[in-house]
Amino acid sequence: MKKTNLKKHLNVALILLIGVFVIYSIYVHLEYRHYVNQSIDRNYDNLSMISVRGNNLANRLEEFIHLTTEKEKISDEKNELFYNWRIVNGESRSIYSYSFASSTIHMGDASSDWDLLWYSLFRVDEFISGMTNKFLEHHSYSISSEEKEKMDAVIAVFRTINEEQENELLDIESILQSIKEPMLIIDDYYSSTLERIGR
Secondary structure (H helix, E strand, O other), X not given: OHHHHHHHHHHHHHHHHHHHHHHHHHHHHHHHHHHHHHHHHHHHHHHHHHHHHHHHHHHHHXXXXXXXXXXXXXXXXXXXXXXXXXXXXXXXXXXXHHHHOOOOOOOHHHHHHHHHHHHHHHHHHHHHHHHHHHHHHHOOOOOOHHHHHHHHHHHHHHHHHHHHHOOOOOOHHHHHHHHHHHHHHHOXXXXXXXXXXXX
């Protein structure tokens, strides 16, 4: 009699344990799926913010280039150059932060595309930071024809991202294809990077 009761209790306990395990597994799976979806959404949200910041950066950089081609004649113009470059540098730092905060682990087959996009944006920020340091060091906003060409390429990169962001079906591969030429101008090592990752 006691053996039968013990067996019955053990069976009930086993069924309860299996039930708890199944419910917990479903919960963990749903939580993980929610986390993955949040991570994916965060990447798209960050790219959306980058698009806005990048468009503003491109506008200010165009104004900066326009002013530098007219030379630094008067102090008012120097102030304009300072103001425009300050915004360019600030927006670039924000874009870097959004890129850095992104994760491509859960992007599936598109992970390598996202990685290359973030890498490209880091290289753009590196160029802008380098120019900031140069301006501070020389106390002058004069730029060479090569630097102007790179700045034009930066504008092209952010204009492309902004245009692509406005499409309903955002295609990272299409962005990468469109920014390839400007990136080859901005980053001297971009070509070898593409070769290394088989692109």
